[in-house]
Amino acid sequence: MxxxxxxxxxxxxxxxxxxxxxxxxxxxxxxxxxxxxxxxxxxxxxxxxxxxxxxxxxxxxxxxxxxxxxxxxxxxxxxxxxxxxxxxxxxxxxxxxxxxxxxxxxxxxxxxxxxxxxxxxxxxxxxxxxxxxxxxxxxxSSMVMYRKDLMEKAGMEMPDAPTWGDIAKAAEAMTDKDAEVYGICLRGKAGWGENMAFLTAMSNSFGAKWFDADWKPQFDGDAWKTTLTTYMDLMNNYGPPGASTNGFNENLSLFQQGKCGMWIDATVAASFVTNPKDSTVADKVGFALAPDNGLGKRGNWLxxxxxxxxxxxxxxxxxxxxxxxxxxxxxxxxxxxxxxxxxxxxxxxxxxxxxxxxxKVPFAEMTLNSINSADPTKPTVDDVPYTGVQFVAIPEFAGIATQVGQEFSAALAGQQSIDEALAKAQALTTEEMEAAGY
Structure with a gap:
């Protein structure tokens, strides 16, 4: 862009x-x-x-x-x-x-x-x-935008409702780093509305949650580790260089230039990736629902x-x-x-x-289906005391999630391990929530 x-x-x-x-x-x-x-x-x-x-x-x-x-x-x-x-x-x-x-x-x-x-x-x-x-x-909401030509070249078809396993296979098949084509582009830029919007929505599909019924942070659980590990594997193996600084606009530009095989992000981006004035791949884009992991929740937001x-x-x-x-x-x-x-x-x-x-617009139906599939009143697999799909609707969330986003972005940049990032997220969230009286 x-x-x-x-x-x-x-x-x-x-x-x-x-x-x-x-x-x-x-x-x-x-x-x-x-x-x-x-x-x-x-x-x-x-x-x-x-x-x-x-x-x-x-x-x-x-x-x-x-x-x-x-x-x-x-x-x-x-x-x-x-x-x-x-x-x-x-x-x-x-x-x-x-x-x-x-x-x-x-x-x-x-x-x-x-x-x-x-x-x-x-x-x-x-x-x-x-x-x-x-x-x-x-x-x-959010959905998968993908290159139909690259999928066809790989001999694959993208399901309308893919799993994270489908996404990993497609990312591998479409990656050609010599040609500067990366199988997947995802938000890495730190921010509660940048990488944490994506990762929180993604975590819902893995059964993760920000807090349990007693408002205790859950970053020390297996579900968050699986979420972050899956994300890091995708980005480290099939993502573009410098991904820890890429947000919505940066990934949009990469996709429009033909450098992303897939991009999972806001449904509103569909009009920009299919506009021939701005996108070199405008006639090659397909759409699918955000991925799930077989637990009844997709990784899409509202x-x-x-x-x-x-x-x-x-x-x-x-x-x-x-x-x-x-x-x-x-x-x-x-x-x-x-x-x-x-x-x-x-x-x-x-x-x-x-x-x-x-x-007649090619992404209209998928956009509506994506919006309708997100439920902010029941965002996670387990019951939680909060509403909001890619955020927690409490005043403290923006500050906490900004800090957590910085830790996860640092892990993506190779500055710390997944375990270190999750431990820091757990500690800082616990401290902030206790200070706020939860």
């Missing part, structure tokens, strides 16, 4: 500068914090549609890498800093921040916005005590990047107008008109998956 991001970032900078100039003489300026993912960048490029309809509202953008965005918006809202009028936040933050009274309810968005059209799994994750606290811009309004903003009405525009059916139609149906924000509305044109 090197060309996509560089072009998009230039566009975002131009929009930010023009937004600052545009603010003069207008009654309200919205400062919007967002992530540098492709769908968000595309949205920035289409905001002339919004400003034409709302000439009294100017837009200023703060576009940040995922880990940095999370840090900035969390610091700002917890300190009531007031830097932003609209924040791009995820399914982890919404229920916690909503309960804290940090977010504005969106229950009063216009009737034509049609809240009932939001997919139940996505809407439920953004609702607290009947109040919708964020509007989903796009929803996602997430939505959503737009929310911090409590205390002096631009609440303008912010609601923007959010209603950016997450509407009309915005979906605008993207379809400008960029094609394959590039509309996925995973939020039932009506999208009922649309005959969208049903």
């Amino acid at each position: 090197i060309r996509v991001v560089s072009t998009a970032m230039a566009s975002a900078l131009a929009l930010a500068v023009s937004g600052a100039a545009f603010a003069e003489g207008h009654s309200k300026t919205l400062t919007i914090a967002t992530v540098n993912n492709g769908d968000m960048i595309r949205m920035q490029g289409l905001t002339e549609d919004f400003t034409a309809k709302n000439p009294d509202i100017a837009l200023e953008w703060v576009t940040l890498e995922e880990n940095v965005l999370r840090q900035r918006v969390t610091q700002d809202i917890s300190a009531k800093g007031g830097q932003f009028d609209v924040m791009t936040i995820g399914t982890y933050e919404v229920p916690i921040w909503g309960k804290n009274g940090w977010l504005v309810s969106l229950n009063d968005l216009p009737a034509e916005w049609d809240a009932d059209d939001i997919l139940p799994a996505i809407r439920g994750g953004l609702t607290v005590d009947g109040e919708l606290y964020a509007a989903p811009f796009y929803g996602e 997430w939505a990047w959503s737009l929310a309004i911090p409590a205390g903003t002096d631009a609440e009405d303008a912010a609601k107008k923007f959010i209603a525009w950016a997450t509407s059916k009309e915005y979906t139609a605008l993207v379809a008109e400008k960029e094609g149906w394959a590039n509309v924000p996925p995973g939020t509305r039932s009506s999208l998956y009922e649309n005959a044109e969208y049903q």
Whole structure:
């Protein structure tokens, strides 16, 4: 995604500068914090549609890498800093921040916005005590994206519902390091929403869990060791060099350049790997559900990047107008008109998956099936005291998982063993949870 991001970032900078100039003489300026993912960048490029309809509202953008965005918006809202009028936040933050009274309810968005059209799994994750606290811009699970040509060359077929054993065999068969083709690309960059999102979801399929019923950490159990060992074996044998620094955007770029046989990551990436403008393998990509291990749980997550309004903003009405525009059916139609149906924000509305044109998109059905197969209320094989598939929905999780992610990334970089990483994860999680009173 090197060309996509560089072009998009230039566009975002131009929009930010023009937004600052545009603010003069207008009654309200919205400062919007967002992530540098492709769908968000595309949205920035289409905001002339919004400003034409709302000439009294100017837009200023703060576009940040995922880990940095999370840090900035969390610091700002917890300190009531007031830097932003609209924040791009995820399914982890919404229920916690909503309960804290940090977010504005969106229950009063216009009737034509049609809240009932939001997919139940996505809407439920953004609702607290009947109040919708964020509007989903796009929803996602995770799935396998793979090179059909390389599978055919290897004389193999990818099942629609593969096991981790299937993934290992395919990764081995597709790896050709002399040609700089690596059988599998997975997140290695440290971060609770980077490598730990992937590894937590993966661990669910191996019967692992973060905590038992008494909130005792479980990194010293066999299931986590099997998870991390499987991950390390895949990456060390069939992954690209420098994988410990690769997150979503880095792996997207590798896949688009034809350097990955498989990539297990967010379903939203499907439109980018199949876009011939950006991907050299656009016509060669197949899709499958995230792998399982025969225990009844797949290694896929459930997430939505959503737009929310911090409590205390002096631009609440303008912010609601923007959010209603950016997450509407009309915005979906605008993207379809400008960029094609394959590039509309996925995973939020039932009506999208009922649309005959969208049903022709090759990854539409697999995306919906992946979203529907994730259950945040029962994320693990065993019963646990928490909700959340690739995260634990408690305030302490982000800090703890960031530290754990650093240990696991260090192991992937060869700086410590699997056993050392797990022991450190167990110790630091235990310490933090006891300090928090669990």
